[in-house]
Amino acid sequence: MQPSELIIDRPDEGVFRVHRSSMTSHDLFEQERAKIFDHCWLYVGHESEVQKPGEYRRRTVADRPLIFIRGSDGQIRVLYNSCTHRGASVCQQDEGQATGFTCIYHAWRFNNKGELAGVSDQEGYGDNFNKAALNLKSPPRVEHYRGMYFVNYDSGAESLESYISPVRELIDLTMDSAEVLGGWRILSGTAKYSIKANWKILIENSYDGYHLPSVHQTYIDYLMWRQKKASVQNPNPTGSDARDSSSLKRTRAYATKNGHGGFLYRAEGRAIANPSPLWPEETRREVLRVKSELIAKFGEQRARQMSEVSRTICIFPNFLFQDSQTGFRFRQIWPVAPDMIDVVQWDLVPRNEQQDLFDARMEYSLAFLGPGGLATPDDAEALEQCQRGFAAREVEWSDISRGMKRPAQMNDELQMRSFWRQWHAWLKGDPKNAFTDDIDRGAGNSLLINLEA
Numbered sequence: 054m055q056p057s058e059l060i061i062d063r064p065d066e067g068v069f070r071v072h073r074s075s076m077t078s079h080d081l082f083e084q085e086r087a088k089i090f091d092h093c094w095l096y097v098g099h100e101s102e103v104q105k106p107g108e109y110r111r112r113t114v115a116d117r118p119l120i121f122i123r124g125s126d127g128q129i130r131v132l133y134n135s136c137t138h139r140g141a142s143v144c145q146q147d148e149g150q151a152t153g154f155t156c157i158y159h160a161w162r163f164n165n166k167g168e169l170a171g172v173s174d175q176e177g178y179g180d181n182f183n184k185a186a187l188n189l190k191s192p193p194r195v196e197h198y199r200g201m202y203f204v205n206y207d208s209g210a211e212s213l214e215s216y217i218s219p220v221r222e223l224i225d226l227t228m229d230s231a232e233v234l235g236g237w238r239i240l241s242g243t244a245k246y247s248i249k250a251n252w253k254i255l256i257e258n259s260y261d262g263y264h265l266p267s268v269h270q271t272y273i274d275y276l277m278w279r280q281k282k283a284s285v286q287n288p289n290p291t292g293s294d295a296r297d298s299s300s301l302k303r304t305r306a307y308a309t310k311n312g313h314g315g316f317l318y319r320a321e322g323r324a325i326a327n328p329s330p331l332w333p334e335e336t337r338r339e340v341l342r343v344k345s346e347l348i349a350k351f352g353e354q355r356a357r358q359m360s361e362v363s364r365t366i367c368i369f370p371n372f373l374f375q376d377s378q379t380g381f382r383f384r385q386i387w388p389v390a391p392d393m394i395d396v397v398q399w400d401l402v403p404r405n406e407q408q409d410l411f412d413a414r415m416e417y418s419l420a421f422l423g424p425g426g427l428a429t430p431d432d433a434e435a436l437e438q439c440q441r442g443f444a445a446r447e448v449e450w451s452d453i454s455r456g457m458k459r460p461a462q463m464n465d466e467l468q469m470r471s472f473w474r475q476w477h478a479w480l481k482g483d484p485k486n487a488f489t490d491d492i493d494r495g496a497g498n499s500l501l502i503n504l505e506a
């Protein structure tokens with residue numbers, strides 16, 4: 054099957070189908086690596102992970118072994134973890150602080166700026182030996198936005214800022230929201246897990262609003278039990294404002310240029326800064342104090358968007374930015390094989406967050422989205438069942454048409470169509486001409502949610 058035939062997209066008829074070979078084909082898997090992952094901006098790390106000189110994190114980004122490191126000169130760099138002599142890894146630990154690295158093979162030594170500092174038996178190389186040309190190499194493009202560092206293996210790619218510009222407004226809301234609490238920091242520790250499924254169905258799952266009652270009933274029951282135990286009036290297990298068809302109309306899905314997309318909804322229980330009825334009076338007061346500081350700093354409208362709205366953003370192709378009542382986290386989804394994914398996930402917290410709010414955030418995060426939580430294993434099961442179902446090759450197409458004929462709500466699939474259209478455009482070699490919009494019908498161009506509705 055040719056790439057051009059993999060998607061049936063007929064907006065006027067409300068038809069959107071994806072051919073299931075896109076989830077199983079080894080040939081397409083290789084094409085994705087070459088045509089998508091070698092050309093798109095890929096997240097590497099957050100500046101708060103490498104605060105001290107020499108602090109580093111070892112990362113694998115589109116199969117390349119990388120070191121994300123702050124040099125003794127204070128500069129953050131991304132270096133290939135590959136000795137310029139014969140290729141062996143120079144960094145052996147996932148994280149640490151070092152003045153430099155020594156290759157395990159022939160003991161070439163590099164400082165924490167990546168410079169070749171020592172070669173065993175240098176006399177053996179003669180006078181023209183150019184040490185500077187043998188410093189550790191960096192990916193062709195390394196750029197950052199609001200503390201998030203990305204790489205691009207295509208030297209001709211558009212700038213990171215331009216690439217993410219369609220969703221910058223939303224990223225800024227989250228990033229600014231911790232300004233009154235000292236800014237965000239990544240919590241040390243990484244959640245890592247694997248799922249026997251194609252990477253694109255975890256992308257879909259990560260911003261699929263409507264599998265919650267069918268897949269996550271166990272978690273909803275648990276939250277309901279907790280709220281009843283705390284004698285909460287009108288229990289609302291998920292804290293989401295989107296409980297029925299009329300309130301769902303106040304939510305929205307969005308899709309933008311470059312294949313980014315996600316959904317937005319009002320929610321309570323946001324640690325910044327919309328308190329849950331479960332929290333004690335004192336905690337609620339602290340949350341409202343933070344909110345009043347946000348209003349003073351950013352004005353009422355913007356502060357309300359920051360604090361009352363949960364937002365999920367997928368930065369194409371594989372980086373999820375989740376700011377919800379269950380916390381704020383980054384999730385990255387790596388294709389390992391057509392039917393295997395590695396997931397890495399980090400939680401972010403405001404530096405000066407009050408302890409009980411921090412605890413509430415962590416409890417949510419571990420109980421819901423951690424690999425041993427009450428949600429992630431259920432998602433993994435659903436995804437693995439899909440992947441097994443794809444073996445029924447005669448059932449060729451998946452349907453992703455929900456919400457094509459109405460202004461897209463969070464429980465619709467606009468964001469997924471945006472992803473698939475961009476995926477398709479890259480495979481066809483024409484990434485600037487992805488059709489993204491059944492966007493914004495009736496909602497204007499802003500990505501904000503209407504809080505007065």
Ligand SMILES: [Fe+2]
Nearest residue numbers: 264268428432
């Ligand atoms: Fe889920």
